[in-house]
Amino acid sequence: MSKRVSLTQYLVEQQREHGKIPSQLRLLIEVVARACKRIAISVNKGALGDVMGSASTENVQGEIQKKLDIISNEVLIEANEWGGHLAAMASEEMDTIHVVPHRYPQGEFLLLFDPLDGSSNIDVNVSIGTIFSVLRKVDNQRGVSEEDFLQAGSQQAAAGYCVYGPQTTLVLTVGDGVAMFTLDRETGSWVLTAEHVQIPADTKEFAINMSNMRHWAPPVTRYIEECLAGRTGVRGKDFNMRWIASMVADVHRILSRGGVFLYPWDQREPDKPGKLRLMYEANPMAFLIEQAGGMATNGHSRILDLQPGKLHERVSVILGSKNEVERVTAYHQEVAAKPA
Ligand code: AHM
Numbered sequence: 001m002s003k004r005v006s007l008t009q010y011l012v013e014q015q016r017e018h019g020k021i022p023s024q025l026r027l028l029i030e031v032v033a034r035a036c037k038r039i040a041i042s043v044n045k046g047a048l049g050d051v052m053g054s055a056s057t058e059n060v061q062g063e064i065q066k067k068l069d070i071i072s073n074e075v076l077i078e079a080n081e082w083g084g085h086l087a088a089m090a091s092e093e094m095d096t097i098h099v100v101p102h103r104y105p106q107g108e109f110l111l112l113f114d115p116l117d118g119s120s121n122i123d124v125n126v127s128i129g130t131i132f133s134v135l136r137k138v139d140n141q142r143g144v145s146e147e148d149f150l151q152a153g154s155q156q157a158a159a160g161y162c163v164y165g166p167q168t169t170l171v172l173t174v175g176d177g178v179a180m181f182t183l184d185r186e187t188g189s190w191v192l193t194a195e196h197v198q199i200p201a202d203t204k205e206f207a208i209n210m211s212n213m214r215h216w217a218p219p220v221t222r223y224i225e226e227c228l229a230g231r232t233g234v235r236g237k238d239f240n241m242r243w244i245a246s247m248v249a250d251v252h253r254i255l256s257r258g259g260v261f262l263y264p265w266d267q268r269e270p271d272k273p274g275k276l277r278l279m280y281e282a283n284p285m286a287f288l289i290e291q292a293g294g295m296a297t298n299g300h301s302r303i304l305d306l307q308p309g310k311l312h313e314r315v316s317v318i319l320g321s322k323n324e325v326e327r328v329t330a331y332h333q334e335v336a337a338k339p340a
């Protein structure tokens with residue numbers, strides 16, 4: 001049997017060999033991974049625990065929170081408060097940032113998360129996940145504020161997600177490629193199961209919520225119509241479609257076998273750039289995708305270059321296999337370049 005490498009061993013070796021992971025960051029990743037194990041236990045309880053259904057509260061985006069959204073948020077906050085590795089946290093489920101209380105030492109990192117992504121899938125037993133992004137607090141001379149979080153995704157020190165599916169898998173980057181760890185439920189440890197993950201540049205699989213087709217912008221409609229035309233159309237090949245409605249699960253499939261994911265701007269809410277949130281959904285996923293050789297844009301620019309103006313900012317997302325993302329982005333640029 002080949003030697004099993006645990007998450008701890010992987011992080012220690014990354015630190016030793018590449019000097020990539022300062023000890024506070026290593027602790028942070030281990031604490032997040034431990035919190036994900038606790039969330040996985042709650043997810044697995046399903047109808048046997050008090051975890052299903054809505055909580056009758058709304059988050060800052062005006063969405064009804066599920067019980068599991070709130071449980072997962074609390075688990076992540078409790079786990080990360082006391083270790084001395086963080087200055088503050090921000091979450092999809094909290095209006096403003098959560099500063100580490102004064103009774104604990106303050107660390108140099110900032111943690112953002114979507115505690116339970118794909119909430120609409122909780123009650124129907126379909127894969128869901130936790131997404132996280134780690135930034136450095138740039139100015140350590142003063143107290144932490146929301147401003148400290150408003151950094152481009154290219155500044156992330158680490159990012160990842162945990163998918164609660166048939167297996168519980170933690171996917172991580174510290175800027176040196178993408179590694180995957182599967183939870184061994186018998187020993188309770190995360191075991192390295194994939195390293196140097198690479199997304200094929202070409203694909204025949206796209207993911208988009210087709211029910212919104214009539215609301216899309218012309219470049220998105222053009223791209224999808226060309227995919228649907230299949231072998232006899234301009235693309236000269238048949239495409240397959242998947243849409244799980246959990247970004248974590250869709251991105252996990254793309255990291256595993258390629259594909260392209262789109263959640264574009266559409267006319268349902270024309271004033272918003274899209275549905276997904278930049279700082280704790282798009283940025284961490286874009287970091288992972290780029291580290292695996294893929295590409296992530298908002299149709300015009302690289303997602304990781306976008307300068308956030310506010311914590312809960314939304315963004316249009318196109319990510320995955322490089323050649324497909326380049327094509328969709330070129331279609332947007334062609335339209336933008338045409339004189340009005
Ligand atoms: P959530 O963070 O409230 O769960 O919403 C984000 C999710 C993504 O995981 C997924 O890609 C998208 O919303 C699905 O949206 P839709 O139901 O419009 O297809």
Ligand code: MG
Nearest residue numbers: 114117118281
């Ligand atoms: Mg989400």
